[in-house]
Amino acid sequence: MREIKVGLLGLGTVGSGVLKMIQENGDKITNVTGQRITVKTALVRNPAKHEAVADSVTLTTDFAEILNDEEIDIAVELLGGLHPAEEYITALLKQHKHVVTANKDLIAAVGPRLAQLAHDNHCDLMYEASVAGGIPILRTIANSFSADQILEVKGIVNGTTNYILTQMAKQGLDYDTALKQAQELGFAEADPTNDVKGKDAAFKMVILSHFAFGTEVAVDELEIVGIDQLTKEDVAQASKLGYVVKLVGLAKVVNHGLFVEVAPTLVNQSHPLASINNENNAVMVTGQAVGDTLFYGPGAGGLPTANSVLSDITSTTKNLVLKTTGNSFNNFAQELGPADPKAVSFPYYLSLKMPDVPGQMQQLAGLMTQVGASFQQLVQTAAHQGHAHVVVITHAINQAQLAQLKELLDQSPTLSLQAAYKVLD
Numbered sequence: 560m561r562e563i564k565v566g567l568l569g570l571g572t573v574g575s576g577v578l579k580m581i582q583e584n585g586d587k588i589t590n591v592t593g594q595r596i597t598v599k600t601a602l603v604r605n606p607a608k609h610e611a612v613a614d615s616v617t618l619t620t621d622f623a624e625i626l627n628d629e630e631i632d633i634a635v636e637l638l639g640g641l642h643p644a645e646e647y648i649t650a651l652l653k654q655h656k657h658v659v660t661a662n663k664d665l666i667a668a669v670g671p672r673l674a675q676l677a678h679d680n681h682c683d684l685m686y687e688a689s690v691a692g693g694i695p696i697l698r699t700i701a702n703s704f705s706a707d708q709i710l711e712v713k714g715i716v717n718g719t720t721n722y723i724l725t726q727m728a729k730q731g732l733d734y735d736t737a738l739k740q741a742q743e744l745g746f747a748e749a750d751p752t753n754d755v756k757g758k759d760a761a762f763k764m765v766i767l768s769h770f771a772f773g774t775e776v777a778v779d780e781l782e783i784v785g786i787d788q789l790t791k792e793d794v795a796q797a798s799k800l801g802y803v804v805k806l807v808g809l810a811k812v813v814n815h816g817l818f819v820e821v822a823p824t825l826v827n828q829s830h831p832l833a834s835i836n837n838e839n840n841a842v843m844v845t846g847q848a849v850g851d852t853l854f855y856g857p858g859a860g861g862l863p864t865a866n867s868v869l870s871d872i873t874s875t876t877k878n879l880v881l882k883t884t885g886n887s888f889n890n891f892a893q894e895l896g897p898a899d900p901k902a903v904s905f906p907y908y909l910s911l912k913m914p915d916v917p918g919q920m921q922q923l924a925g926l927m928t929q930v931g932a933s934f935q936q937l938v939q940t941a942a943h944q945g946h947a948h949v950v951v952i953t954h955a956i957n958q959a960q961l962a963q964l965k966e967l968l969d970q971s972p973t974l975s976l977q978a979a980y981k982v983l984d
């Protein structure tokens with residue numbers, strides 16, 4: 560039996576979960592891999608914070624102690640952020656160390672370049688924990704969907720925003736209190752801006768699209784809307800209409816083009832995604848052969864995420880034993896351009912403000928007719944300070960019609976569009 564030594568970069572929420580699992584589940588890991596895995600060194604900013612583990616692991620603030628340690632086989636990057644994570648992983652791969660990371664910001668930005676570097680150096684680079692925390696989704700898509708044509712991947716892939724939305728809807732908490740709780744529980748990123756603005760979910764959709772469709776999409780090419788502009792009124796109105804508002808990431812192939820988006824979405828209360836609460840995530844993968852499949856579990860948190868990191872560490876360990884390291888985590892590649900906006904259709908929830916005077920509804924109907932859109936549901940709530948609040952659910956309209964309708968409403972001197980969210984029935 561060989562001893563596989565791990566260098567941990569970061570000992571925060573996830574890093575300390577990884578250390579705990581390796582220390583407490585060592586016998587099971589040895590039983591499965593035939594090897595003994597130990598953490599030798601951990602890189603941190605402030606060693607004084609980590610005195611509780613100083614007996615069992617060498618703490619350092621010097622990255623070179625891991626990079627140049629010939630005994631360390633696998634480095635696990637759990638620092639977060641682009642820098643210095645990118646420079647560290649690049650140096651580690653060049654030094655022929657296998658790398659495991661949970662860093663979606665980095666993989667979404669430069670994953671293919673790092674994967675090539677890993678391959679060139681016969682190293683493994685794995686990042687199961689980067690998408691949907693504890694849900695084993697990337698390895699599942701890479702292995703268990705290897706022969707099926709994936710048509711669509713959609714889901715709730717950010718724990719922080721789902722926690723906030725659940726607490727707002729079910730406990731009546733305000734946005735700031737719910738966000739603070741998510742931070743205290745360790746779900747949110749060090750800077751939660753990317754969580755609430757939908758960027759963290761977008762990073763995950765970029766990685767999921769690469770696995771599911773073989774296509775590299777840049778985060779900047781995506782339509783991304785967060786939950787920070789969502790109002791309590793729209794959440795309540797959606798509920799009255801039979802919907803739950805969720806931050807949904809969706810990627811689908813339409814006429815050989817790829818559509819990827821992250822946005823608050825009205826999910827029908829009977830849809831499986833409507834019942835995903837708190838920090839839990841769910842990813843629905845639709846394959847041509849298999850149909851709909853649903854993967855559910857904790858999308859954030861120390862131990863759930865650590866379990867995904869450990870699945871990568873044990874996979875690499877098996878590859879080390881079999882001398883099969885250096886194979887790409889994702890082998891599927893195909894070039895898909897962006898989907899034609901006229902080919903991508905959904906019903907939309909439109910929230911509008913207008914003066915409470917005759918003729919406004921007729922104007923709205925006129926603009927809808929102009930773009931070929933029609934009403935599925937329409938609700939007018941009691942006027943407030945001379946303004947009426949009108950909510951519409953349209954029949955399915957395509958992205959070009961939606962853009963045109965937004966433009967017409969923008970030009971209207973009296974009708975004002977407050978929000979437009981797609982609807983999943």
Ligand SMILES: NC(=O)C1=CN([C@@H]2O[C@H](COP(=O)(O)OP(=O)(O)OC[C@H]3O[C@@H](n4cnc5c(N)ncnc54)[C@H](OP(=O)(O)O)[C@@H]3O)[C@@H](O)[C@H]2O)C=CC1
Pocket residue numbers: 568569570571572573574602603604605606608620636637638639640643661662663688689692745746747748749858859860861864
């Ligand atoms: N938290 C979660 O639920 C999930 C997190 N992730 C990802 O996992 C990664 C880690 O997240 P998380 O554990 O929450 O982060 P934390 O902020 O809790 O921990 C970061 C750790 O890295 C150390 N660190 C940060 N920068 C440096 C640096 N420049 N030099 C040395 N040490 C450094 C910190 O040291 P010190 O302790 O001394 O401050 C700390 O131990 C991120 O990429 C995140 O996106 C993925 C899925 C879920």
Ligand SMILES: N[C@@H](CC=O)C(=O)O
Pocket residue numbers: 689691692716717718719720746747748754759858859860
């Ligand atoms: N901040 C992220 C952590 C997991 O990726 C989230 O809330 O989902």
Ligand code: NA
Pocket residue numbers: 687688689690691692693694695696697867
């Ligand atoms: Na995962």
